[in-house]
Amino acid sequence: MRIEIITTGDEVMQGVIVDSNTAWIADRCAQFGHQVIRHESVGDDLSAIGDVLRNAAKRADAVMVTGGLGPTADDLTVEAASKAFQVKLIKDEDVLQGISHFFQSVGHSTSSSNEKQALIPEGSEILKNKVGTAPGIKVKLNGCWFFFMPGVPKELYQIFDDSVMPWLSDKSDQVARERVLRCFGEAEASIDEKLQGLDLGDTRLSFRVMFPEILLKLVARSKSSADADRALEIAVERVREKLGETVYGEGYASLSEITGRLLRDNNATLAVAESCTGGLIASMITDIPGASEYFLCGCVTYSNKSKMELLGVGEETLKVYGAVSAETAMAMAKGVRVSNGASMGVSVTGIAGPGGGTAEKPVGTVYMALSTPDGISSYKYSFNRDRVWFKQFAAAKVVDLVRRSLLGLLPEGGGRDEN
Amino acid sequence: MRIEIITTGDEVMQGVIVDSNTAWIADRCAQFGHQVIRHESVGDDLSAIGDVLRNAAKRADAVMVTGGLGPTADDLTVEAASKAFQVKLIKDEDVLQGISHFFQSVGHSTSSSNEKQALIPEGSEILKNKVGTAPGIKVKLNGCWFFFMPGVPKELYQIFDDSVMPWLSDKSDQVARERVLRCFGEAEASIDEKLQGLDLGDTRLSFRVMFPEILLKLVARSKSSADADRALEIAVERVREKLGETVYGEGYASLSEITGRLLRDNNATLAVAESCTGGLIASMITDIPGASEYFLCGCVTYSNKSKMELLGVGEETLKVYGAVSAETAMAMAKGVRVSNGASMGVSVTGIAGPGGGTAEKPVGTVYMALSTPDGISSYKYSFNRDRVWFKQFAAAKVVDLVRRSLLGLLPEGGGRDEN
Numbered sequence: 001m002r003i004e005i006i007t008t009g010d011e012v013m014q015g016v017i018v019d020s021n022t023a024w025i026a027d028r029c030a031q032f033g034h035q036v037i038r039h040e041s042v043g044d045d046l047s048a049i050g051d052v053l054r055n056a057a058k059r060a061d062a063v064m065v066t067g068g069l070g071p072t073a074d075d076l077t078v079e080a081a082s083k084a085f086q087v088k089l090i091k092d093e094d095v096l097q098g099i100s101h102f103f104q105s106v107g108h109s110t111s112s113s114n115e116k117q118a119l120i121p122e123g124s125e126i127l128k129n130k131v132g133t134a135p136g137i138k139v140k141l142n143g144c145w146f147f148f149m150p151g152v153p154k155e156l157y158q159i160f161d162d163s164v165m166p167w168l169s170d171k172s173d174q175v176a177r178e179r180v181l182r183c184f185g186e187a188e189a190s191i192d193e194k195l196q197g198l199d200l201g202d203t204r205l206s207f208r209v210m211f212p213e214i215l216l217k218l219v220a221r222s223k224s225s226a227d228a229d230r231a232l233e234i235a236v237e238r239v240r241e242k243l244g245e246t247v248y249g250e251g252y253a254s255l256s257e258i259t260g261r262l263l264r265d266n267n268a269t270l271a272v273a274e275s276c277t278g279g280l281i282a283s284m285i286t287d288i289p290g291a292s293e294y295f296l297c298g299c300v301t302y303s304n305k306s307k308m309e310l311l312g313v314g315e316e317t318l319k320v321y322g323a324v325s326a327e328t329a330m331a332m333a334k335g336v337r338v339s340n341g342a343s344m345g346v347s348v349t350g351i352a353g354p355g356g357g358t359a360e361k362p363v364g365t366v367y368m369a370l371s372t373p374d375g376i377s378s379y380k381y382s383f384n385r386d387r388v389w390f391k392q393f394a395a396a397k398v399v400d401l402v403r404r405s406l407l408g409l410l411p412e413g414g415g416r417d418e419n
Numbered sequence: 420m421r422i423e424i425i426t427t428g429d430e431v432m433q434g435v436i437v438d439s440n441t442a443w444i445a446d447r448c449a450q451f452g453h454q455v456i457r458h459e460s461v462g463d464d465l466s467a468i469g470d471v472l473r474n475a476a477k478r479a480d481a482v483m484v485t486g487g488l489g490p491t492a493d494d495l496t497v498e499a500a501s502k503a504f505q506v507k508l509i510k511d512e513d514v515l516q517g518i519s520h521f522f523q524s525v526g527h528s529t530s531s532s533n534e535k536q537a538l539i540p541e542g543s544e545i546l547k548n549k550v551g552t553a554p555g556i557k558v559k560l561n562g563c564w565f566f567f568m569p570g571v572p573k574e575l576y577q578i579f580d581d582s583v584m585p586w587l588s589d590k591s592d593q594v595a596r597e598r599v600l601r602c603f604g605e606a607e608a609s610i611d612e613k614l615q616g617l618d619l620g621d622t623r624l625s626f627r628v629m630f631p632e633i634l635l636k637l638v639a640r641s642k643s644s645a646d647a648d649r650a651l652e653i654a655v656e657r658v659r660e661k662l663g664e665t666v667y668g669e670g671y672a673s674l675s676e677i678t679g680r681l682l683r684d685n686n687a688t689l690a691v692a693e694s695c696t697g698g699l700i701a702s703m704i705t706d707i708p709g710a711s712e713y714f715l716c717g718c719v720t721y722s723n724k725s726k727m728e729l730l731g732v733g734e735e736t737l738k739v740y741g742a743v744s745a746e747t748a749m750a751m752a753k754g755v756r757v758s759n760g761a762s763m764g765v766s767v768t769g770i771a772g773p774g775g776g777t778a779e780k781p782v783g784t785v786y787m788a789l790s791t792p793d794g795i796s797s798y799k800y801s802f803n804r805d806r807v808w809f810k811q812f813a814a815a816k817v818v819d820l821v822r823r824s825l826l827g828l829l830p831e832g833g834g835r836d837e838n
Contacts, residue, residue, distance in 0.1 A: 013455050015445030016625040018437065022460075026434030036432050037467065041441075041458035048456065206435040272719075278705025279698030282719040286697025289773050289806055291721070297729065298719030300691075300701040306716035306759055310729060340725055354708050387708055 001034045001171055004060040006041070006052055008067040008077055009151060013043040021066050021156055028165065029064075030204070032172040033221045044074040050084035057085075057144035062171075064164070067151030069134035071114045077148055078137070082121055085141040089119040092135075095126060099133045127163035131155050136163060174221040177228040179236055182249040183214040184400055191216075194242050203235035211389075212396040213255055216247075248403070256284045259399050262406040263294040268343045270402065272298040273311050273336035275323070276350040276366060280395040296340045301332070311335030324349050326367050326378040333371035344405065345371040348398050352390045366394050370401055370410075379411060420453045420590050423479040425460070425471055427486040427496055428570060432462035440485050440575055447584065448483075449623070451591040452640045463493040469503035476504075476563035481590075483583070486570030488553035490533045496567055497556070501540060504560040508538040511554075514545060518552045546582035550574050555582060593640040596647040598655055601668045602633040603819055610635075613661050622654035630808075631815040632674055635666075667822065675703045678818050681825040682713035687762045689821065691717040692730050692755035694742070695769040695785060699814040715759045720751070730754030743768050745786050745797040752790035763824065764790040767817050769802075771809045785813050789820055789829075798830060 005022050012019045019041060026036045037060065042048040049068065056063045068077030082089050096118035103114070117134050120126065127136025129150065136159040137148040147164055149156050183191060188209055195205070200218070208215040216239060220232035240247055249258050263270055272281050272295075282298030285291055299310045304323060307313040312335040313328055321327040329347050337345025350366030357363035364384030370377050381397065383390050404410050424441050431438045438460060445455045456479065461467040468487065475482045487496030501508050515537040522533070536553050539545065546555030548569065555578040556567040566583055568575050602610060607628055614624070619637070627634040635658060639651035659666050668677050682689055691714075693700050701717030704710055718729045723742060726732040731754040732747055740746040748766050756764025769785030776782035783803030789796050800816065802809050823829050 007458075011625075012442070013445060013458070014449040014625075015442040015447070015455070018439045018442040019458075020437045023431070023434040023437040026432060028434070030433040036434070037462065037464075038471075039426075039432070039438075039458075039460035043456065052457075206433075274698075277702075278710070278714075279701025279717050279719065282698025283696075283702050283810070286719070286721070286771075287807055287810070291697070292775075295697075296722040297725035298698050298717075298721075299729070300698065300705070300717030300719070302705070302711050302717075303715045303759070309758065310716065310718070339728065340722070352705075356711075388706055391702070391706070 001061040002059065003029045003034050003036050004038045004040070004056040004063045005029075005036065006056060006063060006065045007039070007151070008042055008044065008049055008065070010043045010074070012041050012067070021151060021153060024153075024157070025064050025066070025160065027206075028160065029168060031176045031178070031219055031221075032168045033174040033176070034062075034168060034172060044068065044076055046076050046080050046083065049076055049080035053081055053084045053146070054142075057142045057146075060144055062145040062147070065146060065148045066156055069117065069137075069148060069150050071117055071133070075116075078119060078121065081139075081141065081146065081148070085121075087139075087141060088122045090122050091115075092118050092120045092126065095120065095135050098128075098135065102133050127159050129155055129159055130162075131158050138163070138167075173223060175223070175225045175228045176219055176221045177225065177232045178217060178219045179232060180251055181216040181218070181236065181239060181243075181247045182251070182253075182255070183216060183243065183246045184212060184248050184255055184396060186214075186243075186246045188214055191243065191246065195239065198238055198242060200235040200238060201231050203231055205235075205239070210254075212393045245409070248400070254288075255396055255399050255403065257288050259403040259406075260285065260288045260291060260294065262403060263344075264290075266406055268406065269294050269296050269341075271296050271336040271340040271342035271345050272398075273332035273345065273347040274298065274300055274395075274398075275302060275307070275332075275348065276352045277348050277391050277395040277398070278302070278352075280391050281346070281348065281398050284395055284399055296342050297336070299336055307332065310339075312339065322361070324351055324361050324365060324367060326369070326380060329367035329369035330371070330376045330378050333369035334376055337371045343372065344402060346398050346402055347371075348394055350390075350394060352387045352394075353384075354387060364390065366390075368394075368398055368401060370405055372405070377410065420480040421478065422448045422453050422455050423457045423459070423475040423482045424448075424455065425475060425482060425484045426458070426570070427461055427463065427468055427484070429462045429493070431460050431486070431570075440570060440572060443572075443576070444483050444485070444579065446625075447579065448587060450595045450597070450638055450640075451587045452593045452595070453481075453587060453591065463487065463495055465495050465499050465502065468495055468499035472500055472503045472565070473561075476561045476565075479563055481564040481566070484565060484567045485575055488536065488556075488567060488569050490536055490552070494535075497538060497540065500558075500560065500565065500567070504540075506558075506560060507541045509541050510534075511537050511539045511545065514539065514554050517547075517554065521552050546578050548574055548578055549581075550577050557582070557586075592642060594642070594644045594647045595638055595640045596644070596651045597636060597638045598651060599670055600635040600637070600655065600658060600662075600666045601670070601672075601674070602635060602662060602665045603631060603667050603674055603815060605633075605662075605665045607633055610662065610665065614658065617657055617661060619654040619657060620650050622650055624654075624658070629673075631812045664828070667819070673707075674815055674818050674822065676707050678822040678825075679704065679707045679710060679713065681822060682763075683709075685825055687825065688713050688715050688760075690715050690755040690759040690761035690764050691817075692751035692764065692766040693717065693719055693814075693817075694721060694726070694751075694767065695771045696767050696810050696814040696817070697721070697771075699810050700765070700767065700817050703814055703818055715761050716755070718755055726751065729758075731758065741780070743770055743780055743784060743786060745788070745799060748786035748788035749790070749795045749797050752788035753795055756790045762791065763821060765817050765821055766790075767813055769809075769813060771806045771813075772803075773806065783809065785809075787813075787817055787820055789824055791824070796829065 124139040222228040332347035353363035543558040641647040751766035772782035
């Protein structure tokens with residue numbers, strides 16, 4: 001099917017908000033092998049909306065329209081459709097009742113402007129809105145299927161997933177299968193380069209950067225689900241072979257979530273000592289519900305005094321090797337583990353910049369260490385980017401160190417000491 | 420002027436990437452009082468691109484086009500324009516030389532496909548690209564001004580700011596003045612409601628949510644800069660009057676940055692003890708370059724053991740009042756301040772959820788405390804949302820507590836104790 005996507009609203013038109021709904025819809029249409037041929041946005045202008053609706057109907061088999069279904073005077077989509085295609089509007093009693101129920105449930109009464117939302121083009125099917133007042137509308141106009149949906153993302157997502165996805169699937173002679181590979185440790189450009197020229201058949205590969213993680217989504221389509229599964233399997237294997245350990249997992253669990261599960265499954269407990277990451281490691285770990293089962297304590301020791309007093313780093317160590325050194329990192333990791341009675345201690349110390357670098361230890365220099373009852377290992381890296389990038393990447397690298405340690409996959413090049 | 424914005428590219432069309440360039444361009448056009456009337460996106464399809472270019476020229480005075488200027492076979496914008504408007508393409512020697520200089524500077528040689536980027540519609544003006552190979556192109560076709568620019572954001576931004584902004588200003592008979600008000604502590608909907616019906620004249624107000632902060636941008640336009648300044652001043656005063664202390668600052672410095680400056684200006688030092696925010700307060704504070712001048716240490720004490728050992732919270736306090744209590748918060752704030760020799764100690768303890776709530780202390784309950792040599796105060800709030808929202812809002816609330824304390828603006832309702 002040929003599909004167009006139309007967004008209405010002055011806020012989108014004037015750049016007050018970025019329209020992310022369109023990409024969201026386009027991605028779902030493409031998953032079923034439908035061809036998205038055009039996106040258009042217009043402001044809250046009756047004749048402009050009518051114009052884009054009419055023109056889209058000439059080119060497309062189906063048109064997804066968002067926005068302009070609210071109760072206010074600048075919500076014009078339904079009226080524009082009625083004028084553009086000369087179709088009557090009818091008050092839908094079910095919709096009206098739904099709206100007043102919705103308002104009762106949140107302790108308000110329906111205003112007369114909400115009644116406008118119950119005016120529906122003749123011949124429409126109502127697409128139930130479970131999270132707001134504006135119903136979705138499905139209607140065939142001039143031989144083209146129109147889906148009118150609210151612009152509020154959570155309302156759009158619910159209506160689309162409940163009512164439009166099954167229809168898109170129905171209109172497709174293809175079955176879609178998808179898998180998401182989660183990557184960490186390499187830049188998007190480097191991953192892209194490694195995958196250049198890789199034969200993935202008809203399987204569609206897309207990137208989504210959730211820095212510092214990169215998600216690769218693979219979608220295979222075929223007439224039979226067995227063929228789609230097989231094509232997807234082959235494509236995933238090829239990508240995994242090219243990327244090796246950069247792929248750390250599959251699906252929608254983040255690095256912190258996967259690491260948290262491993263800690264729980266191993267009955268391990270964790271304490272963290274951080275300097276240059278400034279609390280971000282602890283924050284990433286405690287983003288996960290239930291983190292208190294395995295996370296005991298984090299120490300954000302910016303001053304030397306706190307490194308000595310909280311973590312027991314020796315004054316000699318700081319004097320001889322400096323606060324940014326393998327020796328200090330190891331003392332921090334061991335100190336935080338032992339004082340908290342944790343089974344694992346990790347640490348990081350480095351120079352986030354923009355100030356503080358020296359010729360010997362330039363901005364971006366970072367040491368990490370991992371302490372367990374079996375020993376301590378330390379790792380040195382250089383991540384020379386801006387401060388916030390540095391903090392995020394270094395923090396994720398420490399979380400990844402915990403993950404790897406629990407899997408027996410410690411990175412190469414670590415200096416190792418007895419504990 | 421009436422302006423349209425066109426984006427080309429299969430990745431945008433299929434929803435692989437969200438098109439944020441369009442909103443960026445629209446916002447800039449609107450700043451000068453130009454009317455953005457339509458956005459359109461099409462895939463890498465010669466005839467579809469030609470079609471949208473031709474139609475846009477019929478409606479608009481100027482069209483901003485992004486994408487499709489690269490060296491590969493699916494970069495079709497210039498060819499589409501040439502066909503749509505029957506204009507000759509000419510090899511521009513300056514552009515060709517610029518491209519080979521660019522490649523030399525990054526250690527590559529020019530490939531034949533790059534030569535394609537030197538083919539320019541006859542009569543064009545070149546808009547210099549300082550950060551990539553594809554030049555911007557300005558050309559009048561069928562009476563309409565076209566600006567062709569790369570889709571890579573950093574290239575687009577540079578070309579647009581250097582070459583298109585002065586032109587937009589020139590074509591406007593208006594002067595624009597803008598100010599940004601920074602808000603914290605209220606939801607967008609609540610701010611929106613307070614500002615409903617407020618007479619701001621022709622001054623344009625837009626929201627940008629950088630959760631948990633909300634930025635209000637006010638843009639006033641007038642024929643004279645004195646009038647624009649005056650209109651802006653009046654609008655800002657009216658908004659400030661409605662929002663009171665919710666507006667904590669102006670411009671582009673974040674809550675952490677403003678708080679950091681105040682700490683530095685007061686020769687104050689800070690230590691932080693956090694439980695439910697899991698390190699996020701320390702991380703927010705250390706996002707700011709130079710934070711080591713005033714930030715000494717953060718303790719992320721999830722376990723009771725760490726609350727007792729690192730912060731000196733009494734076992735009795737934890738037993739009698741619980742870990743989530745005003746008494747524990749106050750002991751944490753004082754403990755972290757004294758043990759680090761800081762002039763200010765702040766703390767937070769609460770229930771981030773989804774688990775851990777009780778009838779007496781439901782999920783979302785949170786206690787904060789501030790300790791200085793003059794005394795301790797504590798505050799109780801309830802922020803019942805999802806875990807990540809809770810962490811971000813509560814962390815920012817603690818940073819705001821530090822800011823208010825330094826300004827003598829402590830929030831009302833705090834319990835107060837001698838230190």
